[in-house]
Amino acid sequence: MSVAMIEDVLRLRDITKSCPLCGRHFSRVGKDLEHVFPRWLQKRHNLWTRKLTLPNFVGRKYKSIRVSICPRCNNQRFGELERLISGLTANGDAFDAMAEVDDHQVAAWLGKIFWLLCRKSHVSVDPKAPRARKPTRVLDGEIMRGVTYLGVIERAHAMSRGMYACFRGDPPIPEYFYSEPYSLYRFRIDASDPNTEAFDFKDNPIVLGAAIRTGSFGVVCLYDGGLHRFFRSHWLMPLWGNALHPHQFNEVVGRIFYDQLVLDDAAQQVQYFWNRPLKAVVAMNATQRSYNPYLQENHDPLACAEFVARYVGAKVADLLTEEGNDIRTALVDDAGKFRTYPRQVV
Ligand SMILES: [Zn+2]
Known part of the structure; x- marks a missing residue:
């Protein structure tokens, strides 16, 4: 437990020998071969023979993506x-029903699928993450926020421990300065368009983001x-309280992921502590709370259009404005108010 637990995740043990969630050795605890995408989800949306479009799984069918985890996890x-x-998403309004599941559980659930995909597809070997030196209470040095950051979140959840984030220079007052180590946004989806599917999954290991729609x-x-x-959620405000068409959801995913590409490199670093009274990992962001690390000078409209185009299935030229200095949006109108998605008349 504690610092040893964090170190163990960073070591990225062989997933054929120990549980990728809790880290316990299969020779001691046994193992179950499980679908990374849960069976109920595959059954509900008829995904069995559909192919995943993730970069590392081109051509792989959902049902073929399985990984061993321990029986307890x-x-x-x-x-x-x-x-x-x-159960909550099976009938009626899944968005309303999911209100009883707190953000931490939703983040851990989606994170589990994403983490297992990362481990399965070997993208978790993070060349930027140097091995931590022998620690006492604090892990020395800062490491890049690679996919291991997600691994630490999942490990903490597996071991019934907490994980919090704080900023460099924050006073040691947990109740004010420790918060969730993720940015999680829920959206109500208008699922009534017969031309769209009821399920989607998108992930991006570079920005360490995942999205799911059911x-x-x-x-x-x-x-x-x-x-x-903390710094970028303001642009999502016009969307709150509105139901997004699936195409709009795709745009939101693309734009949120793109935001991470303009981050100052310094903000990609993290230092882990173990907080004994809280029984929690504290992951300290390398930048200060007062510093906005989303750098406008890193923003490139063309790169943004190319990136978002992949998520919305549009042509880059159609997304760029005539002047080429901004990208078109299906989310808000010229006045910045939410825009209901125009339906195609069939
Ligand atoms: Zn386990």
């Missing part, structure tokens, strides 16, 4: 969460130390 710690979410429930989560929530 499978049946208890994550299994209970799986059953809860499966029925009227859509969620986007960045495992970013809460940076986006």
Whole structure:
């Protein structure tokens, strides 16, 4: 536990030998071969033979993506969460029903799928993350916020521990300065368009973001130390209280992910502590609370259009304005108010 637990995640053990969630050795605790995308989700949306479009899984079918985890994680710690979410999203209004699942659980659930995909596809070998030296209470040095950051969140959840984020220079007052280590946004989806599918999943290991949509429930989560929530969530305000068309949700995902590409490199670093009274990992962002690390000088309209185009399935030229200095949006009108998505008349 504690610092040893954090170190163990950073070591990225062989997932054929130990549980990628709790880290316990299969030779001691046994293992279950599980679908990374839960069976109930595949069944509900008929995903079995559909192919995933993730960069590392081109041509792989959903049903073929499986990984071994230990029975305790499978049946208890994550299994209970799986059953809860499966039940709540089964009928009626999934968005409303999901209100009873707190953000931490949603982040851990979506994060589990994303983390297992990362481990399975080997993108978790993070060349930028130097091995931590032998620690006592604090892990020395700062490491890049690679996918291991998500691994630490999942490990903490698996071990019934907490994880918080704070900023460099914050006073040691947990109740004011420790917050969620992610930026999680829920959206109500208008699922009534027969021309769209009821399910979607998108992820991006570079920005450490994942999004899932099932029925009227859509969620986007960045495992970013809460940076986006703190500095960039203002542009999402016109969307709150409105139902997004699936195409609009795709644009939101693309834009949230793109935001992370303009981050100051300094903000990509993190230092881990173990807080004994809280029984929690504290991940300290390397930048200060007063410093906005989203750098406008890193923003490039063309790069943004190219990036978002992949998520919305549009041509880059159609997304760029005539002057080429901004990108068109289907989210808000010229006055910045939410715009209802125009339906195609069939
Ligand atoms: Zn486990």
